[in-house]
Amino acid sequence: xxxxxxxxxxxxxxxxxxxxxxxxxxxxxxxxxxxxxxxxxxxxxxxxxxxxxxxxxxxxxxxxxxxxxxxxxxxxxxxxxxxxxxxxxxxxxxxxxxxxxxxxxxxxxxxxxxxxxxxxxxxxxxxxxxxxxxxxxxxxxxxxxxxxxxxxxxxxxxxxxxxxxxxxxxxxxxxxxxxxxxxxxxxxxxxxxxxxxxxxxxxxxxxxxxxxxxxxxxxxxxxxxxxxxxxxxxxxxxxxxxxxxxxxxxxxxxxxxxxxxxxxxxxxxxxxxxxxxxxxxxxxxxxxxxxxxxxxxxxxxxxxxxxxxxxxxxxxxxxxxxxxxxxxxxxxxxxxxxxxxxxxxxxxxxxxxxxxxxxxxxxxxxx
Amino acid sequence: xxxxxxxxxxxxxxxxxxxxxxxxxxxxxxxxxxxxxxxxxxxxxxxxxxxxxxxxxxxxxxxxxxxxxxxxxxxxxxxxxxxxxxxxxxxx
Numbered sequence: 001x002x003x004x005x006x007x008x009x010x011x012x013x014x015x016x017x018x019x020x021x022x023x024x025x026x027x028x029x030x031x032x033x034x035x036x037x038x039x040x041x042x043x044x045x046x047x048x049x050x051x052x053x054x055x056x057x058x059x060x061x062x063x064x065x066x067x068x069x070x071x072x073x074x075x076x077x078x079x080x081x082x083x084x085x086x087x088x089x090x091x092x093x094x095x096x097x098x099x100x101x102x103x104x105x106x107x108x109x110x111x112x113x114x115x116x117x118x119x120x121x122x123x124x125x126x127x128x129x130x131x132x133x134x135x136x137x138x139x140x141x142x143x144x145x146x147x148x149x150x151x152x153x154x155x156x157x158x159x160x161x162x163x164x165x166x167x168x169x170x171x172x173x174x175x176x177x178x179x180x181x182x183x184x185x186x187x188x189x190x191x192x193x194x195x196x197x198x199x200x201x202x203x204x205x206x207x208x209x210x211x212x213x214x215x216x217x218x219x220x221x222x223x224x225x226x227x228x229x230x231x232x233x234x235x236x237x238x239x240x241x242x243x244x245x246x247x248x249x250x251x252x253x254x255x256x257x258x259x260x261x262x263x264x265x266x267x268x269x270x271x272x273x274x275x276x277x278x279x280x281x282x283x284x285x286x287x288x289x290x291x292x293x294x295x296x297x298x299x300x301x302x303x304x305x306x307x308x309x310x311x312x313x314x315x316x317x318x319x320x321x322x323x324x325x326x327x328x329x330x331x332x333x334x335x336x337x338x339x340x341x342x343x344x345x346x347x348x349x350x351x352x353x354x355x356x357x358x359x360x361x362x363x364x365x366x367x
Numbered sequence: 368x369x370x371x372x373x374x375x376x377x378x379x380x381x382x383x384x385x386x387x388x389x390x391x392x393x394x395x396x397x398x399x400x401x402x403x404x405x406x407x408x409x410x411x412x413x414x415x416x417x418x419x420x421x422x423x424x425x426x427x428x429x430x431x432x433x434x435x436x437x438x439x440x441x442x443x444x445x446x447x448x449x450x451x452x453x454x455x456x457x458x459x
Binding site for chain 2 (some may be wrong): 002003004005006054056079082083084107
């Protein structure tokens, strides 16, 4: 695979501060030892450097990006430097003023708001008192000003039995066109709270069954890059490929393609490969050359070479019937679970899922 | 075609990714176009001063087998660039 000359996209953790304390915050580890956010001028200088690299899109997340009092100024800096942007937010701080501003920029790809339930009990249990109502109010304000938004649902122990109700609520009551779904992964605060947040294989199987059914009822309206629906689709593909003895599509650590297209920046200005790999320090904004980091940083090049590591190197994988169709999954979760990005991640492993009692509906695996 | 009043739209972003192909991104419309090396070369020539004839002369310096009716092809291509907002009329 040829490497493009500069990254196309950058995700920026624009602040380490948040007004909520979600029990499965995957970004929580990114804010250790960060006391102060960078100043407006430091970010604006960085945006001009992104323009020099012809970066097209910036995602602003955090923390809660709407806590930054200078958010409008930062967005104007993004626009001035010929980029588009999106915002990942809990939705609780959206005001008429900011929605109107976002609409007028004409450069906002979307605002992503987290909704994890159909009522405050289901949502607030993991995200904090009052957060559901405020998020719904935020969505209504975005709708009023015609700002493009998406919903992210995180599946956890408190909502996996209610996925059909959640889909119905989002599609029929909130009238959203689509939503994306993932599940609480072994990252950030979830590492501490995993026992009452993360699904066990039996619960994961129930979530898979519900989501595959919903995916038939609402075709192409539930998006998933990770979590039960994404795993289910990948696993069904792997199982069918195995049964039909298809040509290999995996067998190496190829589970992440992000580092061939984008980078991320922590709230303290440290450039990192991905928000989930915040411990890998590639350099500092406005000090180190982004182009040089992208093309030459040894850590980044090492990560890109993961694609040459065969799953046959790992004893657990060697006798797996799915090895030729497996990608080794997310390197960040491999790191948090095993301390090494150059190993396959146990999360997302079909063999392990089945051995631990997981299953998916027969109708989806018949050939 | 008079190209001496045409310039690349100042808002667009040219991404030279590899093999001299170029992605042209318009952040206002969110459209992305992919140009082959010849298309990218022509787009970059549009500086408000260069004529079609001059563009073809420059192409001949770097490419073999330029067709005799290249003027028509280049003019049609520039009209397409104009249609999609990738070039614009120069402000006086």
